[in-house]
Amino acid sequence: MIVLHRKGERGRIDLLLFAPDCQSLFASSNNGASLWSGLPNAVPRHVFPNYRYIRRARFIPDSRYLITDYNALTIHDLSDGTERHFELWSHYLSYFDLAPDGRLLLIAQINRDPPSGWIACCSVDNPTPRDAVWSGELSRSLRISPTCVAGNRFVLMESWWEQSLMRGVFRYVTRSLKTGEELVSVEGPEIGDFPPVVTPDGRFLAGLQNACVIVLSVEDFSKSAATLRNDNRKYFTNIAFHPSGRYLGATSNDATVKLFDTTTWEVARTFTWDIGRMRSIAFSPDGVLAAAGSDTGKVVVWDVDI
Structure with a gap:
């Protein structure tokens, strides 16, 4: 387990995304964004101080381009540091x-x-x-x-x-x-405007709604496949499917990260990290690493071992 913390960063880490090559991790907060490279011994290779409150980010498969939705659609060329903005x-x-x-x-x-x-x-x-x-x-x-x-x-x-x-x-x-x-x-059922997540096989789509996680079958959106509730009074803050599709990771407004088994939708494992209240979660594409971001600007990265 390692903790990533860019000097001076005290913002709330609301979005995390691993690059397809599993060597980099993009972290966005209300104070800006960073791209950590060389995992697990990562350093902030790129810093984007003017990019705040990014809701969705995507890497293209070869990890060269990062696409974000801050104000305008922006394509970041990570090979040379240039950007293309599309107003x-x-x-x-x-x-x-x-x-x-x-x-x-x-x-x-x-x-x-x-x-x-x-x-x-x-x-x-x-x-x-x-x-x-x-x-x-x-x-x-x-x-x-x-x-x-x-x-x-x-x-x-x-x-x-x-x-x-x-x-x-x-x-x-x-x-x-x-x-x-x-x-x-x-x-179908209502889900909130948090960008939904989809299992790698495309069977399930999940979103946040009030204090719950709503899981829907892609083949029939008319009813929920599962409604997940926390075992405490805290709201879920972020979700991500493990690349195997076997688990749904969820952060709460506390120090915990929970993994739900997607066959039973029961909690299979709980991780507790003392870095603040958890705000975001991501898994590496190979399923080996997980990362969770907190409201203190810190990101914990660990071997999932499931």
């Missing part, structure tokens, strides 16, 4: 996800009032709607980022207020990644 509609909310092969980007932008916007599938080399592989308009607000799942598909969750029912309606729309064509549309 879209600044008054719109922006979401993105990277296709599994690392060559295509899904970009969605919406306006809350009135609900409108667009979604496009673009090349990573030129992620602009004008040169999109396909694009289309959106007539509903999006609750979550477009999220790639198995079988060259992606999922959107649309939400709106239904006056006749006096409640919000949440509809999961599965579309083709290649064409954008709508394949399935079904109402």
Whole structure:
């Protein structure tokens, strides 16, 4: 076990992401972001002081590019330190996800009032709607980022207020990644706007909702596969699936990291780290390492050994 702590960093580590080569770890806080290289004896190779509150980040498979969503879509070339910024509609909310092969980007932008916007599938080399592989308009607000799942598909969750029912309606729309064509549309349980996570085999999608983790079957979003509750009064703060798909890791607003067995959805193991309240979690792609970030700017990295 090692603890990473960049000098002067006291921010809340809200996002962690291992590079595909398992040699680097990206950590984002409300005070900026860092890329730690040379795991496990890591040093901060890149520091991004102006990048705060990043909600989603993705590495392309060869680990050369890092893509983030701070203010504008930004592609960081880690080989030479250059950046490409793609200003879209600044008054719109922006979401993105990277296709599994690392060559295509899904970009969605919406306006809350009135609900409108667009979604496009673009090349990573030129992620602009004008040169999109396909694009289309959106007539509903999006609750979550477009999220790639198995079988060259992606999922959107649309939400709106239904006056006749006096409640919000949440509809999961599965579309083709290649064409954008709508394949399935079904109402399902509400999950919060925290970017959801998906098992490596694409069977389950999980998100945070109030004090619970909601797990949904990708083949049937109409009902939850599991609802996970904490064994204390603390809210879950972050989740990630282990690459094997056997475990879902979850941090709480305390010092613990829990691993839930995805066959029983029971707690299989609990780790306690004395570095502050836990805010984020990630697993290395080879499944060997786990990392958890705290509200003190510290990140603990350990051998998962499961």
